[in-house]
Amino acid sequence: MxxxxxxxxxxxxxxxxxxxxxxxxxxxxxxxxxxxxxxxxxxxxxxxxxxxxxxxxxxxxxxxxxxxxxxxxxxxxxxxxxxxxxxxxxxxxxxxxxxxxxxxxxxxxxxxxxxxxxxxxxxxxxxxLDMVTDEYKFRSYGGERARRLGIEDLDEFIRLKTVQGTIINKDLARELISMWRYYGLFINGRLVSITCRYIALPDIWIIGDVFTHPDFRGKGYAKIVTSAITRDAVASGAKALLHVREDNIPAIRVYKRLGYEVIRRRLWIHAIKEN
The missing domain is CATH 3.40.630.30 (Gcn5-related N-acetyltransferase (GNAT))
Structure with missing residues (x-):
């Protein structure tokens, strides 16, 4: 029935x-x-x-x-x-x-x-895993080393997204940077790590697209950019929420050090149909 x-x-x-x-x-x-x-x-x-x-x-x-x-x-x-x-x-x-x-x-x-x-x-x-922090639990880490990305960063943004495996043109890159609040970390003029806020409501910001160039991993850069956007979220009075694969142990450790806590486990389905 x-x-x-x-x-x-x-x-x-x-x-x-x-x-x-x-x-x-x-x-x-x-x-x-x-x-x-x-x-x-x-x-x-x-x-x-x-x-x-x-x-x-x-x-x-x-x-x-x-x-x-x-x-x-x-x-x-x-x-x-x-x-x-x-x-x-x-x-x-x-x-x-x-x-x-x-x-x-x-x-x-x-x-x-x-x-x-x-x-x-x-x-x-x-x-x-869904992980959350707020203004009371958040622990900042070097967020001042990251900065907001703007239209002037389009070329570097496209280059890093290409390394990530995401091919975008300038129009889409401009749309993403304009719509979502991206932070980036630069080393010698090269954008090497990014993250963003892609949903912002008074009660909750959702953080995502955390990526560091493979040549620059293990240096804490993902922690720095995630700290920068999380700082903005909790300063607004919202909670910060992010999603991370359960088997991505290094990322989970980073987020926990920033004050994020696991609130639940969820299943995601990725479905592809060949044309």
């Missing part, structure tokens, strides 16, 4: 649904930050389907259309995930999907993997 729920798409958004979404966000800002941010600041790239029962959101699919991938978030009652994906519109037409699950349930992942395999996707599953 299926789970009873009414499904509502984002294009049917009204004041009643908005109040339900707001209440959901306020109940757990760390979990629902992507949902709130995308609906407020990036609506043109966002799709969503909500499962409603008894005046509450009990599950949702959030889809964000990035330059190269579709970022999906599945939250709530796991028995509704397949139906949410079926209703998700064009998101399954993309050849690369990153799906964040808000649980650590392997049986849920197996069911989704079978579903995606049937659609022609190759599936890889990773376990990530």
């Amino acid at each position: 299926g789970i009873e729920a009414n499904f509502v798409r984002l294009h049917d958004l009204n004041i009643t649904l908005w109040k339900l979404i707001r209440n959901l966000y306020l109940s757990d800002t760390l979990t629902h930050a992507y949902l709130m941010y995308d609906l407020i600041y990036d609506l043109e790239r966002t799709e969503a389907v909500f499962a409603i029962r008894s005046g509450e959101v009990i599950a949702y699919l959030l889809c964000w259309k990035g330059p190269r991938v579709y970022g999906l978030h599945l939250w709530g009652i796991k028995g509704l995930f397949i139906e949410l994906l079926n209703l998700g519109g064009e998101c399954l037409n993309y050849s690369r999907l990153y799906i964040q699950l808000y649980n650590d349930d392997l049986s849920c992942v197996r069911e989704l993997a079978v579903y995606l395999n049937d659609l022609g996707f190759d599936v890889k599953v990773s376990r990530y």
